Amino acid sequence: MKLFTGKALRWEWRDSVVELMLDREPANEIGLAMLEELEKFVAAVETFAPETSACIIYSERRLGFSAGADLRELYHGAAQLAEKERLCGVRAFLERIHAVFNAIDAVPFTTIAAVHGVCFGGGFELALTCDIIVADKLARFAFPELRLGLIPGFGGIPRLKRDLGNAFIRDLLLTGRSVNAARAQSVGLVAQLAAEGEALHIARATAAQIIKFDGVTRAAAKKFIKPIPHEEFRREIDLFCELFARPTVMAALKKFVESSDAMPYLP
Amino acid sequence: MRTLEQTTQEVLDLASKHFHVPAGSLAPEDDFFKKLGIDSLQTLEMLSRLENHFGIELPDYEVQGVSDFRTLASRIQSRL
Numbered sequence: 001m002k003l004f005t006g007k008a009l010r011w012e013w014r015d016s017v018v019e020l021m022l023d024r025e026p027a028n029e030i031g032l033a034m035l036e037e038l039e040k041f042v043a044a045v046e047t048f049a050p051e052t053s054a055c056i057i058y059s060e061r062r063l064g065f066s067a068g069a070d071l072r073e074l075y076h077g078a079a080q081l082a083e084k085e086r087l088c089g090v091r092a093f094l095e096r097i098h099a100v101f102n103a104i105d106a107v108p109f110t111t112i113a114a115v116h117g118v119c120f121g122g123g124f125e126l127a128l129t130c131d132i133i134v135a136d137k138l139a140r141f142a143f144p145e146l147r148l149g150l151i152p153g154f155g156g157i158p159r160l161k162r163d164l165g166n167a168f169i170r171d172l173l174l175t176g177r178s179v180n181a182a183r184a185q186s187v188g189l190v191a192q193l194a195a196e197g198e199a200l201h202i203a204r205a206t207a208a209q210i211i212k213f214d215g216v217t218r219a220a221a222k223k224f225i226k227p228i229p230h231e232e233f234r235r236e237i238d239l240f241c242e243l244f245a246r247p248t249v250m251a252a253l254k255k256f257v258e259s260s261d262a263m264p265y266l267p
Numbered sequence: 268m269r270t271l272e273q274t275t276q277e278v279l280d281l282a283s284k285h286f287h288v289p290a291g292s293l294a295p296e297d298d299f300f301k302k303l304g305i306d307s308l309q310t311l312e313m314l315s316r317l318e319n320h321f322g323i324e325l326p327d328y329e330v331q332g333v334s335d336f337r338t339l340a341s342r343i344q345s346r347l
Contacts, residue, residue, distance in 0.1 A: 027308065063308050118308055138315040142327075177326040180315050 001044040008034040011041055016053040017207050018045075023060040030122040030154075031070030035096055042103040052109045053211035053218070056203045057130060064117020064139070066126060069154075075253040083245070090244050094237050097122075097154050102228055105129040105159075108219035110210045114203035115139045115190075120178070125154035128163075131222065132206060135181040135190045136199040142178035148252040153240035158232035164188055269347060274321075275340035281320055282313065282336070295337035317343060 002013035008024035020041060022028040045052075059065045078086045104111065104126075113127040115135040120142045127133055127141075135141075143152050151157065151173070160169045168187045172179065184190040194202040210218075243249065269277075279293045286303040293302055300306075305313065311327065317339075318325055323346040333339050 067308070118311060137319055138312055140311050140315055175326065175328065177328055178311060178314075180318050180324070182319065183324055 001040075002048055004037075004040065004044065006033075006037040006040070009037050009041070011044070013048055013052070016051060016211050017204075018048065018052055018055045020055060020057045021060050022057070022066060026061065027063040027067035027118060028059055028061050028065065028123060029067055029070035029073075030097075030126070031073040032093075034070075035093070035100065038100045038104075039096070042100050045103070045107055049108055050215075052107075053213075053215060054109055054207040055107065055111045056114055056200070056207055057111065057126070058114035058200050058203065059116065062117070064123075065113070065115040065119040066123025067118050068121025068123045068144070071148075071253055072257050075250070075257045078250065078253070087241055087245055091237065091241050094153055094240060098233055098237065101125065101129045101155050102230075102233070105226070105228055106223075108222070109215070110207075110218065110222070112203045112206055114194075114199040115141075115181075116197065116199050118142075118178075120144055121152060121156075122154045125152060125156035125159070128156055128159040131226065132191045133184075133189060134192045134194055134199050134203045134206060135184060136194045136196050137181055138196055139181040139184070139190075139199070140178040141172075141181075141184050141189065142176065143172050144176045144178075146173065146176045148256065149246060149249045150243050151236070151240055153236065155233050155236065158229040158236060160189075161232075162227070162229060269344070271340060271344050274344050274347070275337055277320065278317065278336050278340045278343065281316055285313070285316055293336065295340070296335055298334045299336055299339070300334055321347065323347065 004011050009020060009022050011018055011020045024034055081089060111130040112132045112134060113130040115127055115133060116139050118140055119127050121144055124141050124143060143156060145152050157169065164187055181190055181193055185193050192202055275295050282299060282303060283290045283293055286305060288303060314325060314327060314330060321343055323343065325342060325346060329342050333342065
């Protein structure tokens with residue numbers, strides 16, 4: 001299926017490049033709707049992978065690439081369940097997220113995240129599945145999970161460790177602060193900076209370069225330099241679920257969901 | 268080296284330009300949420316513009332609880 005339009009995203013394959021557009025109001029929060037359509041994308045990829053050279057993932061939402069997990073859906077879904085069912089549900093969701101993110105991480109063609117605005121939490125983790133991140137100058141990256149008593153649960157820390165130095169990761173994780181695109185580029189997270197609104201344009205120019213090369217060689221090189229840290233992902237899921245069981249997490253989620261704070265996205 | 272007054276004026280000018288508020292209508296003691304009509308995500312956009320303009324990094328936890336331009340400018344000034 002080379003063309004798809006869903007409730008949370010759509011994709012279009014053309015001339016060996018597939019563009020995956022995230023488009024769920026207000027800021028591409030990742031909940032069940034987004035997950036289900038990402039799973040459809042991954043299934044469709046298997047059919048057109050052999051004739052694909054590059055994939056660009058970007059957002060149609062003004063606010064940014066993605067603000068992360070759908071915390072409202074998470075809270076309301078979890079609040080209705082008894083503790084044991086709640087934890088089973090959270091683990092099941094994480095397993096599905098990891099399966100789809102790992103699949104995107106390992107596709108045999110080059111993936112480019114074109115990022116603008118907020119790229120937080122689970123949204124940041126989606127961008128990290130990509131081989132190359134292009135960010136416009138107003139993009140911001142953050143792992144705000146500690147504010148909720150959690151750690152990033154979609155594979156973000158193992159992926160960041162794969163790519164970057166531990167000191168920067170500790171700063172992001174332990175302060176919960178966001179960093180701008182220039183800082184992200186200085187540490188090697190962002191490959192190319194774009195002017196405001198130009199990340200997609202730059203990503204397309206990058207894809208045009210990528211498609212010049214032999215697909216078999218590209219796939220082999222990518223597999224060689226980009227291992228999937230499966231064992232760390234397992235430990236991350238276990239730790240996330242262990243932390244989620246603490247009462248402080250549901251209390252923090254409730255506070256976020258019910259907040260009329262002018263700055264709920266600030267640490 | 269900029270003075271705090273210069274920094275404050277640059278903050279006001281930048282906010283006015285990018286959030287389409289008439290130049291000169293913003294004052295240092297104004298609440299930027301109310302005057303600019305922005306939410307927290309747009310505040311982060313403003314933070315990025317300020318960081319790019321002044322060539323600094325301003326951790327967003329330093330902006331927590333800040334709502335007026337003058338205090339925001341003082342946070343920036345301490346990183347120049």
